[in-house]
Amino acid sequence: MKKIYVIGLGSGNPDHMTIQAIKALNKVDVIFLVDKGAAAGELIDVREEICRRFIEKPGYRVVRAQNPTRDARSEDYKRGVDDWHRARADVFASLIRDELKSSECGAFLVWGDPALYDSTIRILRHVQDRKAVTFDYEVIPGISSVQALAAAHKIPLNDIGEAVHITTGRKLARGDAVNAESVVVMLDGENSFRSAAAKDLEIYWGAYLGMPDETIISGPVEEVADRIEAVRQTLREKKGWIMDIYLLKQADA
Incomplete structure (x- = not known):
């Protein structure tokens, strides 16, 4: 067969x-x-x-x-x-x-x-x-971008005894995982992390993880959202495509 x-x-x-x-x-x-x-x-x-x-x-x-x-x-x-x-x-x-x-x-x-x-x-x-x-x-099975993201930022995905929610940019923008402690967001073409800017969250963002052009940015969403969006647009224009992912966590976690 x-x-x-x-x-x-x-x-x-x-x-x-x-x-x-x-x-x-x-x-x-x-x-x-x-x-x-x-x-x-x-x-x-x-x-x-x-x-x-x-x-x-x-x-x-x-x-x-x-x-x-x-x-x-x-x-x-x-x-x-x-x-x-x-x-x-x-x-x-x-x-x-x-x-x-x-x-x-x-x-x-x-x-x-x-x-x-x-x-x-x-x-x-x-x-x-x-x-x-x-x-x-x-x-x-293979190493996922979720694992690569955490490794690049040198952080654990979850808080002690807490869950990790994995979702898409489309669902995040609709309010999915609004109360989750740690949220991994994939397939976000609309910078949906901006919807979290007023919720005192930290973002750990990465593009082209594992590749020579790997780029990472982290910090409070309200402080780094503009930078992420600008860098993301520049990278997309340079390469013609982008593959990125990010983690949102409570700022006091």
Whole structure:
């Protein structure tokens, strides 16, 4: 039977690769690289560098595919994402069907950890549900940007005996986790941390964690919000894309 590995790569530093991930890479016959366009070409470059550095098995192949574009204008956010996932499932199904022989292994290389705000596992389930191609898959965890953020700022995520809430910028702006002691915010394209400026919170922000352009800023939200927004905009314009994350904590914690 065909087999797929979903391999967590860490947040951009090849040194984040675990021994388990390296072993999985060396079982693979085909690496699938789903290209998100020129703006995020650096993400593909890092994946290719990881393969060159760690794969010792000769003869593996790299197959590229174009990632479908999500309609960000959809008024129904979840439906829009679900439609996008189904379009991606079409691409994944074609790759597995056409590029893998019956006894071969393929791999999708996932930024961070496959279980946290990544759609690869969900898409593979869509493909299996269609029963158009038969395969098994295995998930290899990776160091997430959440862990990399805490390490970069040299802080623990949680207060003693307290929980950590992980959410999105969209939900934070709607009041999600308003009473949480520690909130990790991902996928925030609208600088939603500004909604916390009047709540006496500290922010620990990081962009391109684990990569050469890693940038971190911390301090009271009301004091550093303008700086974060300006730096974020400058970095986005310079590189054509940005990947950032932040932690909000009570100032007296």
